[in-house]
Every structure is written in structure tokens, then in C-alpha cells.
Amino acid sequence: MDQTVAIETARLGKVYDGVTAIQELSFKVFAGEIFGLLGPNGAGKSTTLRILITLLRPTTGQATVLGHDVVREADCVRRSVGYVPQERAIDRFLTGREHLLLLGDLYHLSKDETQRRIAELLKLVDLEDQADRPAKTYSGGMKRKLDIACGLLPNPKILFLDEPTLGLDVQSRLRIWDYVRHLHERGMTIVLTTNYLDEADRLCDRLAIIDGGRIKALGSPSELKAGLGGDIVSVILGAGEMTRVEALASALKGLPSIKSISTKPTGLDIRVESPEKALPAVLEAANRLACRIEFIDYHRPRLDDVFVAHTGHAIREEFPMENVES
Amino acid sequence: MTPVQAIIAKELRSYFVSPIVYAVGAVFLLIFGVLSYVFVVNAGNQAVRLMQVQGAAAQLNLNDLVLRPTFSFMAIFLMLLLPILTMRTFAEERKLRTVELLMTSPIGINEIVVAKFLSVYLIFLGLLTLTGIAPLILSLFSSFDWNPVFTGYLALALLGAMFLATGVLASALTENQIVAAFLSFGLLILVWLLGGLGNVLGDTSIGNTIAYLSFIEHFDRLTRGLVDTKDLVYYLSSMVLMLFLAHRVVESQRWK
Numbered sequence: 001m002d003q004t005v006a007i008e009t010a011r012l013g014k015v016y017d018g019v020t021a022i023q024e025l026s027f028k029v030f031a032g033e034i035f036g037l038l039g040p041n042g043a044g045k046s047t048t049l050r051i052l053i054t055l056l057r058p059t060t061g062q063a064t065v066l067g068h069d070v071v072r073e074a075d076c077v078r079r080s081v082g083y084v085p086q087e088r089a090i091d092r093f094l095t096g097r098e099h100l101l102l103l104g105d106l107y108h109l110s111k112d113e114t115q116r117r118i119a120e121l122l123k124l125v126d127l128e129d130q131a132d133r134p135a136k137t138y139s140g141g142m143k144r145k146l147d148i149a150c151g152l153l154p155n156p157k158i159l160f161l162d163e164p165t166l167g168l169d170v171q172s173r174l175r176i177w178d179y180v181r182h183l184h185e186r187g188m189t190i191v192l193t194t195n196y197l198d199e200a201d202r203l204c205d206r207l208a209i210i211d212g213g214r215i216k217a218l219g220s221p222s223e224l225k226a227g228l229g230g231d232i233v234s235v236i237l238g239a240g241e242m243t244r245v246e247a248l249a250s251a252l253k254g255l256p257s258i259k260s261i262s263t264k265p266t267g268l269d270i271r272v273e274s275p276e277k278a279l280p281a282v283l284e285a286a287n288r289l290a291c292r293i294e295f296i297d298y299h300r301p302r303l304d305d306v307f308v309a310h311t312g313h314a315i316r317e318e319f320p321m322e323n324v325e326s
Numbered sequence: 327m328t329p330v331q332a333i334i335a336k337e338l339r340s341y342f343v344s345p346i347v348y349a350v351g352a353v354f355l356l357i358f359g360v361l362s363y364v365f366v367v368n369a370g371n372q373a374v375r376l377m378q379v380q381g382a383a384a385q386l387n388l389n390d391l392v393l394r395p396t397f398s399f400m401a402i403f404l405m406l407l408l409p410i411l412t413m414r415t416f417a418e419e420r421k422l423r424t425v426e427l428l429m430t431s432p433i434g435i436n437e438i439v440v441a442k443f444l445s446v447y448l449i450f451l452g453l454l455t456l457t458g459i460a461p462l463i464l465s466l467f468s469s470f471d472w473n474p475v476f477t478g479y480l481a482l483a484l485l486g487a488m489f490l491a492t493g494v495l496a497s498a499l500t501e502n503q504i505v506a507a508f509l510s511f512g513l514l515i516l517v518w519l520l521g522g523l524g525n526v527l528g529d530t531s532i533g534n535t536i537a538y539l540s541f542i543e544h545f546d547r548l549t550r551g552l553v554d555t556k557d558l559v560y561y562l563s564s565m566v567l568m569l570f571l572a573h574r575v576v577e578s579q580r581w582k
Contacts, residue, residue: 093340102336105329105332106433
């Protein structure tokens with residue numbers, strides 16, 4: 001992968017009416033990579049993205065896109081980037097093709113160039129047959145495809161995708177992942193926000209985990225998972241046993257083979273150096289406390305484990321998790 | 327197409343597939359037609375009375391009896407009608423977030439504001455042109471001076487430009503179309519009432535300045551056939567000021 005820096009932010013911050021959306025965000029995106037901003041709703045992902053596409057002015061810090069400052073050289077930035085918003089930016093009165101024609105004019109493309117790109121993009125997103133229907137009659141997946149085609153029409157050097165598969169069915173998600181990979185193969189730099197762990201894991205070359213407006217971890221999915229070290233032992237306790245969960249966590253805390261323990265609504269996630277050493281100790285402690293284990297398994301760290309380890313909670317959860325470093 | 331032309335084409339298409347332009351157009355033309363009819367009937371009655379008194383066909387000034395009052399009443403109705411035409415220009419796009427399509431493209435905000443203004447102005451000029459049928463029909467049955475008619479239309483065109491620019495500003499200030507329309511009504515009525523306030527303050531420098539800010543006096547002179555640079559400057563500068571403010575508002579929203 002090219003190590004040319006395409007995007008760089010330095011201590012970026014944004015405050016809305018006294019509420020801090022993001023703070024001290026510093027990261028680099030290299031040319032040609034798929035970079036993900038992973039975090040729960042309200043983490044500050046979209047704010048970051050909107051600063052980079054010149055829709056928001058940062059309160060503190062600075063950001064450059066292809067060497068252009070997003071505030072002082074906003075027009076230069078807009079000429080080089082494509083943007084696919086989270087919510088429909090589709091004009092209900094225009095057809096799919098008319099949307100693309102309008103964008104061609106807005107980006108000063110020649111008529112021939114616009115027609116050529118429209119034909120190519122409609123084929124790419126598989127909307128050729130529906131291109132002349134009013135966009136308001138499109139399904140959610142079709143609108144998303146049109147959004148992507150709109151983002152790609154200016155042939156941007158960098159494409160920003162804000163939650164590209166939010167609310168889509170599995171088939172549409174897989175198709176969009178394929179488009180993103182296809183664009184990546186063509187050398188395009190892609191920045192996407194997501195709160196889907198599998199999307200971040202399978203699509204991104206590198207990602208930043210954002211929570212509470214701050215970057216909690218940064219690296220490739222494999223680096224982040226390897227960074228945790230060891231494996232994860234998940235213990236699901238039987239019904240009515242949750243009263244003993246704290247006692248079990250305390251009993252395990254401090255054992256040499258155990259690195260950290262997280263309490264979940266159904267039991268414990270225990271990060272261990274070696275499951276072979278840890279499993280007997282876990283079973284022994286549960287037995288000693290007369291704590292009935294319903295299910296136990298172990299696995300290599302997944303991105304959700306990375307997320308929990310760095311933020312102290314799951315990306316989507318109803319109950320707060322307690323993360324206890326051993 | 328240039329970006330401005332492309333946005334105008336998009337806006338016009340949006341207007342013509344929505345009922346607003348038809349509703350505003352129908353009401354506008356109906357009011358113009360009814361006013362013209364009322365003043366023509368009134369002029370006819372006056373002619374009959376004069377004929378009874380003088381015993382011969384009376385020479386009536388149709389400019390003063392029909393066209394000028396029609397133009398003056400239309401100025402008042404435009405205050406109510408044009409904000410309905412402009413209320414969606416920015417408010418709807420912001421609410422539906424389609425404005426992001428424009429904001430993230432490499433075109434200037436001035437181009438966006440001008441294109442939005444020109445699209446509604448073209449619609450207004452189209453409607454104004456359709457009202458030309460009234461003086462044309464009148465000219466078949468009577469003779470009158472065409473000069474005040476042309477300047478009267480110039481007055482309406484300039485007044486409309488000022489009102490529409492104010493409406494575009496109001497629409498840029500809010501996401502709610504109804505609020506935009508009321509804001510626009512409020513601003514226009516305020517400017518209208520400045521004429522009365524100026525008169526109350528009398529022939530003082532403050533009174534004259536305030537009276538100058540109202541469109542009534544400038545409009546009245548034009549409908550009488552008097553083209554004064556001062557009046558043209560008033561309308562054009564008001565329009566430019568409103569569009570400049572709209573530009574500043576949209577610019578500030580881009581960064582919020």
C-alpha cells in the first residue's frame with residue numbers, strides 16, 4: 001500500500017453548543033487504503049467525516065485532505081472528494097439519471113464525460129434499468145446505490161462513506177462491500193464510518209475506534225486483535241446465577257493466566273494468555289462458588305473484544321460492562 | 327450547462343412538479359384579472375356618468391383609472407404571495423438534507439443563492455408576462471399611454487425581485503417552510519410600514535430616510551411613468567443586500 005498521506009488530522013475537536021462531539025482526534029489515512037471510523041452512535045464519527053468533507057468547521061485542531069486545509073482550501077478539498085451521506089440526499093423529484101446529470105454539471109464535467117461516467121456507474125451499481133424512474137420510487141438499497149453512484153461521479157481521489165450499509169438487508173450490504181472492494185482495487189482511498197464490527201473487520205485496512213469523541217485505538221483489524229494478546233474465554237452463567245457473577249470475577253481476578261475480566265449481562269468475558277491453563281482455573285472457581293455454568297467457549301479475540309477492551313463497553317449494548325484489569 | 331443553469335433547471339423542475347407554483351400562479355392571475363375587471367367596470371361607470379353630465383363621450387385616463395390602481399394593489403398582494411413561492415428554496419432542501427448535494431460540490435455559495443433566486447424570479451416573470459394580456463385586451467377597445475404601462479411592469483418586476491430576494495433570505499434562516507413564509511411576510515410588511523412611519527416623522531432627515539426605505543414611494547413613481555435612477559438603485563440595492571445576507575446565512579450554516 002502507498003504510504004503517501006491522503007488525510008491528516010491534528011488534535012481535531014468540535015464543540016456544538018457547549019457539547020463536545022470530538023476532541024484531540026489525530027490520525028492519518030494513507031493513499032489507497034480503506035480507513036474505517038468505528039464507534040457507537042454519537043461517538044463522533046460523522047462529525048469527523050463532515051469536517052473532512054468541509055461541511056463542518058472544526059472548533060480546534062486542523063485537518064488536511066490531499067494536502068489542502070479543510071477550512072482555508074475547502075474548494076480544493078471539494079473538487080477531490082466524493083461523499084455518500086448517511087441519510088438520503090436524494091431529490092424526490094429527480095430520476096436517478098437526472099441526479100447524476102446534475103452532479104456532472106456541478107462538477108463542471110463535459111457532456112460526453114458525464115454521459116460516459118453515468119453509463120459506467122449505472123452499470124457498476126446495477127441501476128441501469130431503473131435509472132429513468134423517479135428516485136422517490138427506489139427501495140432503500142437502490143437509493144443507497146444511487147448515493148454511491150453520486151459519490152463516485154466526480155471520479156474522486158477520496159471517497160467518504162457515512163454508514164454505507166446502515167439499515168440495509170444482508171444482500172445489499174454484501175453488494176456494497178463488493179463495490180467498495182472494487183473501488184479499492186482501482187486505487188481509490190476510501191474513508192467510511194460504521195458501527196458494524198463485521199463491516200469494519202472485513203472491509204477496512206486500518207481503523208480508528210472512536211468512543212466519546214476520542215480515538216481509543218488505531219490500527220489494522222489484525223493488529224488490534226493481536227494487540228489484545230491471548231484468547232477470550234466466554235462464560236455464560238445459568239439462570240439465577242448472575243448474583244454470583246461478581247464473586248466469580250473476584251475469585252478469578254489476580255490468577256496468573258488471566259489478563260482481564262469483563263462482566264456481561266449473561267456472564268463473563270475473560271481475556272486469558274492460554275485457554276488451556278485458564279479453563280481449569282475458571283471451572284475450579286465456579287465449582288468452588290457453586291456457580292452453575294451453562295455454556296463456556298473460547299475464541300481468538302474478535303473486533304468486539306477489541307472494542308470492549310478499549311472502551312469498557314460493547315458497541316451496542318443495553319447494560320454497561322465492567323472491565324476489570326487483572 | 328453551467329452549475330447555475332443546472333441548479334435553475336433542477337429548481338424549475340421541482341417547482342413544476344409540485345402544486346405550489348400552480349396554486350400561487352392561479353391566485354396571482356385570478357387577483358390580477360379580478361382587479362383589472364373591477365377597475366375597468368369602475369372606469370366604465372365613470373365614463374357613463376361623465377357622458378350624462380357632459381352629453382358627449384368622455385375622455386378617461388385609463389392609466390390612472392385602471393392600470394395604476396391594479397399595479398398598486400398587486401404590489402400588496404405580492405407581499406402575501408411571493409413568500410409562498412420562496413419558502414421552500416432553502417428550507418426544504420435543508421430539512422431533506424438534499425442541500426448537502428450542493429454544499430459538498432465545488433460550486434460557490436453565491437452560485438447556489440443566485441441560482442435559487444433566479445429560478446423563482448423566472449417563475450414570477452412568467453406569471454407577470456401572462457398578466458400582459460389585460461392591457462393588450464384593453465388596448466383593443468381604448469387608447470392609452472403605453473409608457474406608464476411598461477414602467478408599471480418594470481416596477482412590479484423590480485418589486486418582485488426585492489420580495490423574492492427577501493423570501494430567499496427568510497428561507498435560508500430556517501428549516502421550516504411555514505416559518506420561512508411568515509418571516510418573509512413580516513420583513514416585507516415591516517419595510518412597507520416604514521413609509522407610514524416616515525410620514526409620521528415628517529419632513530425631517532430621519533423621516534425622509536425612513537420613508538426612502540419603504541418601497542411604496544419608489545413603486546408609485548414608476549407606475550406613474552417616471553423612471554428615476556434613485557428608484558432603480560433602491561430596488562437593485564435592496565435585492566443585492568437580501569441576496570448577500572442569504573449568502574452569509576448559508577455560508578455560516580455550511581460550517582455549523
